Amino acid sequence: MPAIADTPALSAGPVPGPALILTADEPWAPAPALPRPRRRLRACSVTALALLACAPLLLALAGLAGAWLTPVSDVWPHLLAHVLPQATGNTLLLMAAVGLGCTVIGTACAWLNARCDYPGRRLFDWAVLLPLALPTYVVAFVAIGLFDYAGPLQTLWRELSGSRAALFSPHGLGWAAAMLTLCFYPYVYLTVRAVLLRQGDDHVAAARTLGMSPWRAFWRVRLPLLRPALIAGLGLALLETLAEFGAVSLFGVDTLTTAVYKTWFGLYSLPAAAQLASIGLLLALLLLALEWRARARQRQYGGQRMRPERQRLSTRQAVLAIAGQGLLLLVAFVLPIAQLLAWAGSGAGRGAAELAALWNTVRIGALSGVLLVAVGLLLVSLRQHATWLGNRGLLAFATMGYGIPGTVLAAGLLLGVLMLESGLAGVGLGGLTLTGSVAALMLALYVRFLRAATEPLAAAMGQMRPSLFDAARCLGANRWCRIRRLLLPLLRPGVLAAGLLVAIEVMKEMPATLMMRPFGWDTLAVRIYAFTVEGMWHEAALPSLILVATGLVAIWLLVRLQEPG
Amino acid sequence: MRRFLVMAAAAATLACSLAAHADETLVVYSERREPLFVPILDAWTAETGIKVQLLTDQAQVLTERIVAEGDRGRADVMVTVDAGNLWHATERGALAAIRSPLLDAAVPEDFRDPEGRWYAVTQRARVIVHSTERVQPQELSSYEDLADDKWRGRLCLRTSKKVYNQSLVAVLIDRHGEEEAERIVRGWVANLAAPPTTDDNAVISAIAAGQCDVGIVNTYYYGRMVNRQGPIPVAIFYPNQGAGEGGVHVNVTGAGVAANSRQPELAQRFIEWMLSEPAQRLFADIDFEFPVNPKVSPNAAVAAWGTFRPDDRNISSAGRLQAAAVRLMDRAGYR
Numbered sequence: 007m008p009a010i011a012d013t014p015a016l017s018a019g020p021v022p023g024p025a026l027i028l029t030a031d032e033p034w035a036p037a038p039a040l041p042r043p044r045r046r047l048r049a050c051s052v053t054a055l056a057l058l059a060c061a062p063l064l065l066a067l068a069g070l071a072g073a074w075l076t077p078v079s080d081v082w083p084h085l086l087a088h089v090l091p092q093a094t095g096n097t098l099l100l101m102a103a104v105g106l107g108c109t110v111i112g113t114a115c116a117w118l119n120a121r122c123d124y125p126g127r128r129l130f131d132w133a134v135l136l137p138l139a140l141p142t143y144v145v146a147f148v149a150i151g152l153f154d155y156a157g158p159l160q161t162l163w164r165e166l167s168g169s170r171a172a173l174f175s176p177h178g179l180g181w182a183a184a185m186l187t188l189c190f191y192p193y194v195y196l197t198v199r200a201v202l203l204r205q206g207d208d209h210v211a212a213a214r215t216l217g218m219s220p221w222r223a224f225w226r227v228r229l230p231l232l233r234p235a236l237i238a239g240l241g242l243a244l245l246e247t248l249a250e251f252g253a254v255s256l257f258g259v260d261t262l263t264t265a266v267y268k269t270w271f272g273l274y275s276l277p278a279a280a281q282l283a284s285i286g287l288l289l290a291l292l293l294l295a296l297e298w299r300a301r302a303r304q305r306q307y308g309g310q311r312m313r314p315e316r317q318r319l320s321t322r323q324a325v326l327a328i329a330g331q332g333l334l335l336l337v338a339f340v341l342p343i344a345q346l347l348a349w350a351g352s353g354a355g356r357g358a359a360e361l362a363a364l365w366n367t368v369r370i371g372a373l374s375g376v377l378l379v380a381v382g383l384l385l386v387s388l389r390q391h392a393t394w395l396g397n398r399g400l401l402a403f404a405t406m407g408y409g410i411p412g413t414v415l416a417a418g419l420l421l422g423v424l425m426l427e428s429g430l431a432g433v434g435l436g437g438l439t440l441t442g443s444v445a446a447l448m449l450a451l452y453v454r455f456l457r458a459a460t461e462p463l464a465a466a467m468g469q470m471r472p473s474l475f476d477a478a479r480c481l482g483a484n485r486w487c488r489i490r491r492l493l494l495p496l497l498r499p500g501v502l503a504a505g506l507l508v509a510i511e512v513m514k515e516m517p518a519t520l521m522m523r524p525f526g527w528d529t530l531a532v533r534i535y536a537f538t539v540e541g542m543w544h545e546a547a548l549p550s551l552i553l554v555a556t557g558l559v560a561i562w563l564l565v566r567l568q569e570p571g
Numbered sequence: 572m573r574r575f576l577v578m579a580a581a582a583a584t585l586a587c588s589l590a591a592h593a594d595e596t597l598v599v600y601s602e603r604r605e606p607l608f609v610p611i612l613d614a615w616t617a618e619t620g621i622k623v624q625l626l627t628d629q630a631q632v633l634t635e636r637i638v639a640e641g642d643r644g645r646a647d648v649m650v651t652v653d654a655g656n657l658w659h660a661t662e663r664g665a666l667a668a669i670r671s672p673l674l675d676a677a678v679p680e681d682f683r684d685p686e687g688r689w690y691a692v693t694q695r696a697r698v699i700v701h702s703t704e705r706v707q708p709q710e711l712s713s714y715e716d717l718a719d720d721k722w723r724g725r726l727c728l729r730t731s732k733k734v735y736n737q738s739l740v741a742v743l744i745d746r747h748g749e750e751e752a753e754r755i756v757r758g759w760v761a762n763l764a765a766p767p768t769t770d771d772n773a774v775i776s777a778i779a780a781g782q783c784d785v786g787i788v789n790t791y792y793y794g795r796m797v798n799r800q801g802p803i804p805v806a807i808f809y810p811n812q813g814a815g816e817g818g819v820h821v822n823v824t825g826a827g828v829a830a831n832s833r834q835p836e837l838a839q840r841f842i843e844w845m846l847s848e849p850a851q852r853l854f855a856d857i858d859f860e861f862p863v864n865p866k867v868s869p870n871a872a873v874a875a876w877g878t879f880r881p882d883d884r885n886i887s888s889a890g891r892l893q894a895a896a897v898r899l900m901d902r903a904g905y906r
Contacts, residue, residue: 088901155765156776170781177766256769258730258906268732271631272897274659417632424639431643441640442626521632525598525624528605536605536627541770541792544799545606 056400069422076277107187112194120202124324139557143252188338194239290409349547371509382459405457412517466500630656646829647838658890666827691823718758727783741892794859809879
C-alpha cells in the first residue's frame with residue numbers, strides 16, 4: 007500500500023532508484039512455497055507473534071470486558087431515545103464531510119505540487135504539511151476565540167456596521183468538519199503526492215487515444231489508479247475523526263465519542279460507556295474491511311521508469327494555485343499561530359514548567375517513535391508470511407487502537423494492567439508495578455498509534471521489487487547481507503517517515519498520556535489540557551506554541567531526511 | 572547500520588532516564604486543575620517538609636483507578652470538584668470514612684459527607700451574571716425565572732456536559748420535582764441567544780459583547796476576567812434570595828482519604844491542614860473562590876460582590892440526582 011513512506015523526495019530532485027514499480031500490496035519478497043508441515047509451523051509462529059503484537063490491545067479490551075459484560079438496563083433506553091440517533095448521525099456526517107474535504111484538498115494540493123510547475127511550488131510542496139503540527143484541540147480553541155461573537159473579527163464587524171446581530175456562530179457540525187479537514191488533509195496529501203510523483207501518464211494517454219474524453223479518462227482511469235493511495239490517507243484521517251474528542255466537544259457537536267464521555271462522566275456508567283465505545287470500534291473495523299476490499303480488488307499496476315512530466319501552469323492557473331494554497335495555509339496555519347502568539351504575549355510566562363514538559367514530550371515522542379517502528383517492522387514483515395486469513399486479521403487487528411477514543415482505550419488499558427498486576431501478585435510476583443510508570447504510558451501509546459507506524463512501513467515494503475532480492479541471492483549475498491545492504495537502505499525513507507509520524511502524533515496526544523503518565527509528570531499536551539478545560543486560553547497559548555514548534559521540527563526532519571542522499 | 576545502533580543506544584538511554592522512582596511521600600489524586608492546586612501543595616511541603624506527588628485526571632477515572640488498584644494502590648488523598656463526583660466516589664467505595672473533631676469544627680455540616688468520607692475545602696457559587704447596560708438587577712430574581720418568556724433570545728448558557736450545570740439542574744429536580752425541572756430547562760433552551768458555550772468565560776464575554784443579556788456562571792470566572800481585563804459591563808446577581816426560593820447554588824471542591832491509603836493518618840492530617848485558617852486564606856486568594864472554614868473571610872475582591880444566602884440543603888443531594896439531571900437535559904434538548 008502506498009502511504010506516507012513512499013515520499014522519496016519532497017525536493018525536486020530525481021526520484022531515487024528503488025521506487026520503480028508501483029504495487030498496491032505486493033510484499034517485497036513472496037513467501038516461498040514450503041512443504042506442508044513447515045508451512046503449518048510457520049503459520050503457527052506467525053500467529054504467536056501476531057498475538058503478542060495484539061496483546062496490549064487485548065489487555066485493554068480485557069480491562070473493559072468486565073464493564074462491557076455488566077448489564078445496564080437503565081441507561082440504554084435513554085441513550086437509544088435521546089443520545090444515540092443524533093450521535094451516530096453526527097459521527098457519520100462528520101466522517102463523510104471530513105473525508106470529502108480531505109480528499110479534495112489533499113488531492114488538489116498533491117496534484118499541483120507533484121505534477122505541475124509554477125513559481126513557489128517548492129515552498130508549497132512542504133508548507134502545506136505544516137498544519138500537521140497543530141493539534142486539533144488547539145485549532146478548535148483558536149478558531150472559537152477568533153470567530154466567536156466576542157472575538158476580534160466579529161467585534162470589528164459590529165464596530166464597522168453598527169449592528170448587534172451575530173455574523174455567524176462558530177459552533178456545530180460544519181465548523182467541526184472544516185477544522186478537522188484542515189488538520190487531517192496532510193495525510194491524504196502525503197500519500198497521494200507520493201504516488202503522483204511516480205505514476206506515469208501512459209494509462210491516461212492510452213485511454214485518451216481510445217476515445218475517452220479528458221473528464222471520463224480522469225474518472226475511469228486516473229482516479230482508480232489513485233484509489234489505494236487515497237484510501238490509505240483517508241483511512242488515517244477517518245479513524246482520527248472517529249476518535250476525536252477535544253475539537254468536536256469545543257464546537258458542541260455530539261458524536262459517539264462525546265456520548266461515551268458523557269455516559270461515563272455524566273451518567274456515571276462506565277459499563278454503558280464501554281458498550282457504547284464498542285460501536286466506535288465496530289465502525290473502525292468496518293472502515294478497515296472497506297479499505298481491505300478496495301485494495302484487494304486492485305493489487306498492482308505497471309510502473310514507469312521515467313519521472314512523469316510536470317505540466318507548466320499558465321499565469322492565470324499559477325496565480326490560482328498560489329492563491330488557493332496560500333489561503334489554505336493562512337487559515338490552517340498562519341491565523342492560528344498568530345492568535346496563539348497574541349495570547350501568549352498577554353499571558354504570564356511560566357517558562358520553567360513548560361521546559362520540563364517539553365523535555366518529557368520530546369522523550370516520549372522519540373522513544374515511542376523508535377519502539378513503534380521496531381514493532382511495526384516486525385509486523386509488516388510478518389504480513390508477507392501471513393497467508394492464513396486469520397493471521398492477516400490478527401495483524402490488522404493489532405493496529406485498531408487508532409480508531410478508539412483515547413480515554414476509553416487508556417481506561418481499558420489501565421484497568422487491564424491493574425488486573426494483570428493483581429494476577430501477578432496472586433502468583434507471588436507482587437513486586438511488579440506497571441501503573442504510573444513510563445512503560446505503562448508506552449503501552450498506551452503503542453496501542454493507540456501502532457497504525458501510524460505500520461502504514462508507512464507497509465508502503466515502503468510494497469515498493470520493493472522481489473526481483474532485486476532474487477538478483478542479490480543470485481549474486482551470492484546471504485540473508486544477513488541482503489537485509490543489511492538491500493532491505494535496510496531501501497526501507498530508510500519508510501522507517502524515517504513512520505518514526506517521525508509516530509513522534510508527531512504521540513507528542514500531540516492528550517487523553518491516554520493524561521491517564522497513564524507517572525505521578526507529577528507533565529507533557530505539553532497535558533499542560534494545554536489543564537488550561538483549556540477551564541477556558542484559560544491565554545495561559546494555554548505558550549505550551550501550545552512550544553508544542554507546535556516541536557512538531558514543526560519533526561516535520562522539517564521528515565522533509566529533510568526523506569531527501570535522497 | 573551504525574546509525575541504527577546509535578539510535579538503539581539513544582533509545583535505551585532515554586528509557587533508563589525515564590525509569591520511575593518511588594518515594595515516601597503523600598500521593599494526591601486530584602481533579603482540581605493543577606495551576607489552582609500546586610501553590611497549596613507547595614505551601615504544605617514548605618510547612619511540613621512532606622513532599623506531595625500529584626496525579627491529575629477526571630474524577631471518574633481517579634475513582635475507578637482507586638477501586639481497581641485495591642490494596643496495591645498508592646493514593647492517599649482524593650481531591651475533586653463537584654459534589655456529584657464526590658458522591659459517586661463514595662458510592663464506588665473509593666473514599667474512607669474518617670473521624671476528625673478538627674474537621675467537624677472547620678467545615679459546616681452542609682459541606683461534608685454525613686459519614687465523614689469527604690469534606691469541602693473550597694466553595695464556589697453558581698450565580699446569574701447580567702449586562703449592566705441592558706438589564707436592571709430588579710428584573711432578575713431566580714434561576715427558575717430565566718425560563719420566563721421575557722428572556723427569549725437573551726440567555727447564554729454553558730454546555731450541559733459541564734458538571735456545574737448538571738448539579739444545578741440536580742438541585743432544581745430536588746427542589747421542584749422532575750416534571751417542573753424539565754419545564755424550567757426547556758424554558759432556558761427556548762430562551763438561548765446562542766448555542767451553549769464550552770466554558771463560563773465565553774458566557775461572560777458574550778454578555779459583555781452584547782450577544783446576550785443574562786447567563787449563569789461560577790463567580791470565580793467573573794473574578795478572573797475582571798482581574799485580567801479590568802472593568803466589564805457585566806455584574807453578578809445572587810439569585811434565589813427570596814423567602815422559600817432556596818438560595819444560591821453552591822458547589823464545592825472536596826477532599827477525602829482514599830479507601831486504600833497506606834498512611835491514612837497522614838492523609839487526614841493533610842485534609843485538616845487544607846482547612847486550617849492559613850491554607851483556607853491561600854485557597855481564597857488563589858482563585859476568587861469562597862473559603863469553607865467560616866473563620867476565614869473571602870478575598871477582598873470577592874467580598875466586594877456582596878453577601879448571599881447559600882442553598883440550605885446538603886450538597887450531596889445534588890450528587891444523588893446528577894445522572895437524572897443529565898438525562899433530563901438530554902430530553903429537554905439542552906446540549
